[in-house]
Amino acid sequence: xxxxxxxxxxxxxxxxxxxxxxxxxxxxxxxxxxxxxxxxxxxxxxxxxxxxxxxxxxxxxxxxxxxxxxxxxxxxxxxxxxxxxxxxxxxxxxxxxxxxxxxxxxxxxxxxxxxxxxxxxxxxxxxxxxxxxxxxxxxxxxxxxxxxxxxxxxxxxxxxxxxxxxxxxxxxxxxxxxxxxxxxxxxxxxxxxxxxxxxxxxxxxxxxxxxxxxxxxxxxxxxxxxx
Amino acid sequence: xxxxxxxxxxxxxxxxxxxxxxxxxxxxxxxxxxxxxxxxxxxxxxxxxxxxxxxxxxxxxxxxxxxxxxxxxxxxxxxxxxxxxxxxxxxxxxxxxxxxxxxxxxxxxxxxxxxxxxxxxxxxxxxxxxxxxxxxxxxxxxxxxxxxxxxxxxxxxxxxxxxxxxxxxxxxxxxxxxxxxxxxxxxxxxxxxxxxxxxxxxxxxxxxxxxxxxxxxxxxxxxxxxx
DNA sequence: AGCGGTACTATACGCGTGTATAGCCAGCTG
DNA sequence: CAGCTGGCTATACACGCGTATAGTACCGCT
Numbered sequence: 001x002x003x004x005x006x007x008x009x010x011x012x013x014x015x016x017x018x019x020x021x022x023x024x025x026x027x028x029x030x031x032x033x034x035x036x037x038x039x040x041x042x043x044x045x046x047x048x049x050x051x052x053x054x055x056x057x058x059x060x061x062x063x064x065x066x067x068x069x070x071x072x073x074x075x076x077x078x079x080x081x082x083x084x085x086x087x088x089x090x091x092x093x094x095x096x097x098x099x100x101x102x103x104x105x106x107x108x109x110x111x112x113x114x115x116x117x118x119x120x121x122x123x124x125x126x127x128x129x130x131x132x133x134x135x136x137x138x139x140x141x142x143x144x145x146x147x148x149x150x151x152x153x154x155x156x157x158x159x160x161x162x163x164x165x166x167x168x169x170x171x172x173x174x175x176x177x178x179x180x181x182x183x184x185x186x187x188x189x190x191x192x193x194x195x196x197x198x199x200x201x202x203x204x205x206x207x208x209x210x211x212x213x214x215x216x217x218x219x220x221x222x223x224x225x226x227x
Numbered sequence: 228x229x230x231x232x233x234x235x236x237x238x239x240x241x242x243x244x245x246x247x248x249x250x251x252x253x254x255x256x257x258x259x260x261x262x263x264x265x266x267x268x269x270x271x272x273x274x275x276x277x278x279x280x281x282x283x284x285x286x287x288x289x290x291x292x293x294x295x296x297x298x299x300x301x302x303x304x305x306x307x308x309x310x311x312x313x314x315x316x317x318x319x320x321x322x323x324x325x326x327x328x329x330x331x332x333x334x335x336x337x338x339x340x341x342x343x344x345x346x347x348x349x350x351x352x353x354x355x356x357x358x359x360x361x362x363x364x365x366x367x368x369x370x371x372x373x374x375x376x377x378x379x380x381x382x383x384x385x386x387x388x389x390x391x392x393x394x395x396x397x398x399x400x401x402x403x404x405x406x407x408x409x410x411x412x413x414x415x416x417x418x419x420x421x422x423x424x425x426x427x428x429x430x431x432x433x434x435x436x437x438x439x440x441x442x443x444x445x446x447x448x449x450x451x452x453x454x
Numbered sequence: 455a456g457c458g459g460t461a462c463t464a465t466a467c468g469c470g471t472g473t474a475t476a477g478c479c480a481g482c483t484g
Numbered sequence: 485c486a487g488c489t490g491g492c493t494a495t496a497c498a499c500g501c502g503t504a505t506a507g508t509a510c511c512g513c514t
């Protein structure tokens with residue numbers, strides 16, 4: 001393309017970059033379907049036609065945003081890992097506050113079915129699986145499920161940001177809110193919540209229900225609603 | 228007009244109930260905005276005008292669906308609690324498979340901003356907070372955040388069902404898939420994943436980055452004494 | 455100066471959406 | 485039977501959407 005992507009100072013003034021950044025912000029906030037091209041172009045201060053001129057379509061713009069955010073994320077993470085500045089990923093936003101928007105965007109992208117975000121999710125599952133088998137091999141016998149659950153919860157709690165923020169009284173996509181959430185998350189990771197014996201007992205009791213035929217439509221639809 | 232096949236007892240239910248049930252299924256699958264009234268009425272085998280006749284508007288239909296699902300959920304839970312059939316909520320779908328659709332619906336409702344679902348979320352946070360302070364008072368110093376995180380993760384992992392299911396190779400909204408996920412979840416709840424000392428150290432290192440005003444909820448700011 | 459191309463705007467088209475309206479038909483009631 | 489009520493359909497309206505197209509201003513090049 002005509003635009004040198006490597007020069008951030010130049011790109012930031014470009015209308016193309018303004019459209020992309022506005023789209024990232026609006027997509028992160030309201031999702032793909034909840035954002036119109038007119039919303040984006042108005043936020044960027046340009047006409048709707050220019051979006052098509054630069055990106056071709058809304059879907060192509062979305063892919064461009066996906067790539068931009070994902071690249072920014074890996075760049076920041078690489079940079080911080082190299083500098084050894086951060087001890088735990090949960091506290092990362094304290095060092096790099098701008099990453100919160102990227103988190104929000106990726107979370108929405110996961111919900112909106114973005115292939116790029118899904119690929120990132122899969123990568124994180126694999127990485128987590130490897131980490132568990134190496135660093136905490138005794139926590140489970142099902143590494144795959146454990147890793148999937150772990151990554152799913154990590155991203156899922158961000159998907160529930162509205163409700164978690166309401167319960168906390170502070171937006172978890174601000175530095176303060178995110179830190180408070182990360183603190184509870186750290187407690188969660190470092191302390192056992194349930195008694196292993198109790199869990200094992202419950203699991204054993206429920207096991208016979210798995211293999212045999214589950215109850216059919218016998219208990220279906222208790223509310224026939226004749227009103 | 229031809230009826231969609233595969234739906235048992237299709238004729239037995241009133242058109243109003245068919246519309247509601249079709250809406251619940253489609254809302255759970257594609258969300259509110261991803262479902263058109265024509266989709267619903269076609270799935271219910273009626274004309275679009277009938278939806279308006281019975282429910283007034285799409286929004287009113289959504290509220291009716293919210294109430295119906297939520298009532299069904301509390302009814303099932305009460306029933307099972309009374310019968311003492313279930314040891315852990317995670318294994319509940321093994322006993323009552325039809326609850327999985329309700330789970331899926333409520334999860335989507337949370338993402339779509341349903342007030343009823345949000346109220347349910349808040350209730351669960353309060354209940355969880357009370358449970359923690361009574362049954363596991365030592366896992367954290369910030370009960371509120373811990374409870375919010377717990378409920379947020381529980382619902383959030385369901386919000387990420389597409390990705391978790393893909394990682395597991397099985398749909399977590401089937402009985403088998405849900406049981407596998409619940410198993411990993413049980414492991415997660417009953418074993419400590421991180422070393423508490425390491426977490427405390429990381430928390431202390433990050434503490435100076437926090438903004439001047441610490442949260443003022445239950446108890447003192449966790450890790451405030453860290454260096 | 456003249457030319458070509460690119461950034462950008464104004465405007466419109468086609469479509470799908472939620473919603474509104476008019477009318478049909480069965481069943482009950484007098 | 486006549487008349488009315490309510491479940492139900494067919495059709496249309498107004499609007500917002502993504503997208504397409506025609507046209508304009510500006511900049512570098514020869």
